[in-house]
Amino acid sequence: MLNKLPDKNKIAAFDIDAQNTFTPLCPNELPVAEGDQIVAELNAQAAFASLRIGSRDAHSPQAVWIADEDHPVLSPVKGHPDVDVHWPPHAIVGTRGFDFIDGLDPQAYDFQVYKGIDVDKHPYGACYHDLGSTLSTGLIEYLRSHNITVVICGGLATDYCVKNTVLQLQRADFEVILNLAACRGIAPDTTAAAIDEMRKAGVIIVQNAAELQKML
Numbered sequence: 001m002l003n004k005l006p007d008k009n010k011i012a013a014f015d016i017d018a019q020n021t022f023t024p025l026c027p028n029e030l031p032v033a034e035g036d037q038i039v040a041e042l043n044a045q046a047a048f049a050s051l052r053i054g055s056r057d058a059h060s061p062q063a064v065w066i067a068d069e070d071h072p073v074l075s076p077v078k079g080h081p082d083v084d085v086h087w088p089p090h091a092i093v094g095t096r097g098f099d100f101i102d103g104l105d106p107q108a109y110d111f112q113v114y115k116g117i118d119v120d121k122h123p124y125g126a127c128y129h130d131l132g133s134t135l136s137t138g139l140i141e142y143l144r145s146h147n148i149t150v151v152i153c154g155g156l157a158t159d160y161c162v163k164n165t166v167l168q169l170q171r172a173d174f175e176v177i178l179n180l181a182a183c184r185g186i187a188p189d190t191t192a193a194a195i196d197e198m199r200k201a202g203v204i205i206v207q208n209a210a211e212l213q214k215m216l
Contacts, residue, residue: 016155017057025096037184041182073165124161176208180208
């Protein structure tokens with residue numbers, strides 16, 4: 001259990017999919033309630049780190065998982081092992097949904113992950129391009145090459161991409177801290193279950209960036 005933060009040069013802050021597509025600003029995509037209200041906490045947690053990482057869904061309008069009248073949302077996708085279910089079109093490159101939430105500077109990131117670029121892939125975690133966790137995005141390697149040992153995470157949504165990314169980082173032997181104030185989830189029950197799963201995996205859960213201050 002990590003009780004004290006290491007030197008700043010060992011810490012990275014990670015903004016996971018903090019995009020308009022997952023906020024009420026894009027109501028026809030995948031809006032998460034209050035998703036646009038995490039910016040201050042993401043910026044606050046970045047102050048504890050030497051590197052700032054960002055990930056973004058970067059989807060094609062031709063993606064095989066896009067729902068339509070014949071393939072409703074959350075119905076299974078067949079014939080594509082790296083896609084599980086159909087979703088509304090979201091985070092299409094070049095649209096407002098793809099962009100970071102206002103208040104997050106795209107130039108502030110030392111490393112960015114674009115995921116879901118392939119039309120036949122829809123990963124949730126930011127460490128791998130595929131659901132089987134075999135095609136690396138380079139994130140883990142980047143963190144290791146910079147001798148990062150602790151990753152402070154926030155983003156959208158807690159019960160999907162945040163959870164999967166956090167668990168991937170934990171399995172890669174990083175100490176992972178989840179800042180709850182920098183996250184929002186889709187539903188209370190799945191969010192609570194995701195937080196419990198992450199905690200049981202050894203992830204450190206803090207309520208806000210003020211708690212990080214106490215760990216210095």
